[in-house]
Amino acid sequence: MAFTDGRKIGGLYTAEVLRTDRVTPHMVRVTFTGEDLKRLPVRGYDQWFRLFLPRRNGQTDFAAVPERFGMAGYLKYLTAKSGTRPPFRNYTVRELRPDLGELDVDFVAHGDQGIAGPWARRAQAGERVALIDQGRGFDPIDDAGFVLLAGDESALPAIAGILRSLPRSTAGLAIIEIPTADDMQSVEAPCGVEVRWLARTDPHERPGILALEAVHAYSPAQPASLQAYLAGEQRCVAESRRHLVTAGVPKSRIAFTGYWKVGRAG
Ligand SMILES: Cc1cc2nc3c(=O)[nH]c(=O)nc-3n(C[C@H](O)[C@H](O)[C@H](O)COP(=O)(O)OP(=O)(O)OC[C@H]3O[C@@H](n4cnc5c(N)ncnc54)[C@H](O)[C@@H]3O)c2cc1C
Structure with a gap:
């Protein structure tokens, strides 16, 4: 599995914020919860996903989000009415607890610029997000010395x-x-x-x-x-x-x- 394989796999999951913790001065951990997270595959290593966030007005309508982020999926997203498209960024699984339907994600608190970093700092319990599984970028090589x-x-x-x-x-x-x-x-x-x-x-x-x-x-x-x-x-x-x-x-x-x-x- 490599970074480019993310286009081939997919799977859309929705979740909501359970809690946030400032784990270190520049890292905010957001814990998401939801029934969907019980079926998110546990891939280990650097498992990553596309994270779709609430729009600036707080609305969380994920109809424009595709099941898969290949060419067709990305086009579906781009051609949705601009006011209906949730912003997205890429993030990594910090810890996945499928038995509980919980996912921890660590967001760098890099300042006020952008969408995801600032959102994580002020995220409230109950806010809804969607994510598309993208697999892993790291594939262990058997003969690596x-x-x-x-x-x-x-x-x-x-x-x-x-x-x-x-x-x-x-x-x-x-x-x-x-x-x-x-x-x-x-x-x-x-x-x-x-x-x-x-x-x-x-x-x-x-x-x-x-x-x-x-x-x-x-x-x-x-x-x-x-x-x-x-x-x-x-x-x-x-x-x-x-x-x-x-x-x-x-x-x-x-x-x-x-x-x-x-x-x-x-
Ligand atoms: C496969 C993958 C996995 C990733 N996993 C994680 C993860 O688990 N945790 C994580 O925090 N990030 C992760 N990232 C990086 C994250 O997607 C980017 O940092 C993203 O740009 C953050 O979005 P934003 O909306 O906060 O800022 P943007 O809107 O993208 O950028 C706004 C401004 O902030 C600056 N900026 C963006 N990110 C940083 C940063 N980290 N430090 C300093 N300045 C920054 C930009 O240069 C720009 O000037 C991952 C990226 C990829 C591709």
């Missing part, structure tokens, strides 16, 4: 999920950049994986640079058997990937995606 995971705080849920799902015998390095040292979370990692937290010291520093520098400083001992996963701010992801490819890591062994781009919405 070493696994490298790197990203900024937006990729923390994905990296935490991958660490939790990886076989316990895995060797590797997880580089997680966070806004401040207080944004560290406890993660369940195989004991052979070093989890390296990099906290920014300057609040105006561009997210992702510390993670990028750490990837640049890393030279794989056996590039041909490395498996890498890079996610977060687009430029940092692209430059990290370039470094690994130059170091001899086959492109097919690097899963990467620019989650967001400085200064650009959506």
Whole structure:
């Protein structure tokens, strides 16, 4: 399964906000609940989905949301009357409890700009959302000798999920950049994986640079058997990937995606 496979799979689920918690200074956890969540497949790793939110006027009509987000589904969404389209963003399963019909999602509280981050900070119990399952971006490779995971705080849920799902015998390095040292979370990692937290010291520093520098400083001992996963701010992801490819890591062994781009919405 790869990021592009999301177009082939799908499944529409609705849920409502149960509660919100500020888990660290820059991360808000929204717990969703609903009968539909009992049938959301548990895919582990960095399972992600398209999240459709209430419109600015608070209305939650999800008739414009397709079952699947392939070309036809996206067209259905785009051609719906503009006033009826709920905004959407991409998010990762932080924890799924299908027996209870509950889903935790960690939203970076990145300020007042945008839709999803600000929404999470003020979300109220009972607000309705819809989501489309998109599968996983990380597919474990059987012969991976070493696994490298790197990203900024937006990729923390994905990296935490991958660490939790990886076989316990895995060797590797997880580089997680966070806004401040207080944004560290406890993660369940195989004991052979070093989890390296990099906290920014300057609040105006561009997210992702510390993670990028750490990837640049890393030279794989056996590039041909490395498996890498890079996610977060687009430029940092692209430059990290370039470094690994130059170091001899086959492109097919690097899963990467620019989650967001400085200064650009959506
Ligand atoms: C597969 C996938 C999984 C993802 N999982 C998660 C997740 O679990 N948790 C999570 O928080 N994000 C996650 N993201 C990233 C999230 O989708 C983006 O950050 C999204 O742009 C946030 O939407 P918004 O409406 O808050 O801001 P937007 O409207 O998209 O952007 C508004 C402004 O905020 C800036 N901005 C957006 N995101 C950030 C950020 N993280 N830090 C600083 N500035 C930002 C933009 O540059 C822009 O200037 C994921 C992305 C992908 C592709």
